[in-house]
């Protein structure tokens with residue numbers, strides 16, 4: 034799914050009204066009606082008090098439409114207008130009048146903190162203060178209003194975006210944002226929903242299709258793409274009946290050091306479970322028995338050193354090399370990596386300590402192979418590209434790094450983001466249970482296993498990240514978050530594949 038910027042959505046709005054010969058007011062009526070339908074379906078006429086807080090722009094206009102429709106349907110509604118400026122939008126004003134003529138009741142005007150209403154915990158709050166037109170942080174009594182609403186225990190529903198958040202630029206005042214329980218967002222989720230500093234204000238959202246011009250949206254290059262099941266289904270390559278293991282690649286996993294051999298076990302097993310034809314693990318001598326005993330399907334090569342990797346040699350042509358988990362950053366390992374990178378012409382998946390070795394040694398950075406897939410968590414990323422001021426600065430710096438080095442960078446996190454030059458691809462699977470040691474090693478193995486099978490670097494990155502998160506979600510369904518460990522993710526890779534094309538369960542048919 035495409036993620037558009039505020040500017041693009043405003044343009045889509047214009048294109049829609051022009052091309053389909055409808056007015057902005059009609060578009061607003063349609064958007065508000067969709068929100069009303071959503072509420073009506075859930076509330077079925079329940080007389081729970083609903084307080085709607087409207088601003089004076091089009092987001093406020095949406096709130097007025099919702100309020101009018103709810104009142105017409107007999108709901109118990111109170112509407113308020115936060116009158117923070119006189120620059121009311123045209124559609125707001127028309128809807129303001131419509132409320133009066135339809136319901137015979139003016140919304141309550143709020144001019145200061147003295148006008149804040151009393152709210153009970155069981156009431157419902159609808160936030161229509163600011164939408165994507167926010168152009169400065171809320172201040173003064175408006176900020177106080179946001180804080181007052183946040184103090185309430187009531188369920189909070191934001192229209193389009195929690196008020197106080199910018200859709201695609203850095204937050205300036207985290208104390209002036211509605212902490213919404215749910216957000217109904219128009220047409221496309223906003224980039225802010227997926228970034229750690231702002232995503233925490235959007236625990237749940239749903240996209241409401243308000244019918245913006247499909248052709249415009251299709252032609253416009255979005256600022257990011259959200260990768261969900263629908264997208265990855267198209268990546269999947271079916272296995273052929275007469276295929277053999279030689280057709281699914283031979284992955285080499287270079288991982289582990291004394292005390293961290295488990296990292297190589299996790300990566301190698303994940304590569305196998307993802308479907309690689311053959312997997313060889315290259316480990317320090319001390320890892321030999323551990324690997325042979327724990328994964329009979331994996332072949333093992335060892336370094337001449339017992340404790341760490343010092344010279345990576347092998348007697349076959351790997352289809353891909355996944356390198357880094359648990360290898361440490363000792364100088365002998367750095368030297369081995371530099372040699373590997375400069376002498377080997379196969380695709381690389383580079384993770385963990387291999388990234389730290391690159392960041393700490395300019396000479397290794399210089400031989401970083403083009404088209405590699407780098408999978409840093411934010412700590413590793415910081416070592417690679419330097420510090421950033423906010424999430425957007427982080428993305429810009431990562432884009433620059435990706436372009437300069439010609440590599441894919443997967444920034445891991447709650448929503449891992451693959452950065453390929455200027456393009457951003459946002460993963461939509463995973464859960465906080467996966468914040469546990471070794472889950473990144475599993476991901477390295479999975480992406481390596483996919484490249485081995487012939488998926489190109491970008492597809493392998495996106496598909497691997499999706500499956501990793503989906504497998505993690507399936508573990509969480511049975512074990513919960515806390516008990517989830519990295520090995521469990523591997524055990525559910527198969528289920529994550531099966532789930533790609535699983536049909537939703539059918540209701541039993543009545544005779």
Ligand SMILES: NC(=O)C1=CN([C@@H]2O[C@H](COP(=O)(O)OP(=O)(O)OC[C@H]3O[C@@H](n4cnc5c(N)ncnc54)[C@H](O)[C@@H]3O)[C@@H](O)[C@H]2O)[C@@H](O)CC1
Pocket residue numbers: 042043045046060061064088089090091092093094095117118120122162163164165166167168169170171172175192193194219220243245
């Ligand atoms: N194409 C779309 O996406 C559609 C958008 N609609 C709604 O329109 C909204 C955008 O409307 P607008 O562009 O009117 O913007 P907003 O409703 O977000 O409001 C911005 C207004 O508040 C002022 N303002 C901004 N920041 C302020 C601050 N910190 N303190 C005080 N005043 C501030 C602005 O000058 C402007 O007058 C969307 O979020 C959505 O709710 C819908 O009506 C239907 C169509």
Ligand SMILES: Nc1ncnc2c1ncn2[C@@H]1O[C@H](COP(=O)(O)OP(=O)(O)O)[C@@H](O)[C@H]1O
Pocket residue numbers: 385409410445446447448449462463464465466467468469470471472473474475476501
């Ligand atoms: N809160 C979260 N929600 C979803 N996924 C998460 C969360 N925390 C971590 N993950 C995922 O778990 C993995 C952790 O990787 P990493 O930090 O490298 O772990 P390790 O080094 O222990 O293997 C990443 O794929 C990341 O996206």
Ligand SMILES: [K+]
Pocket residue numbers: 092160161162163164191192193194195196
């Ligand atoms: K809002």
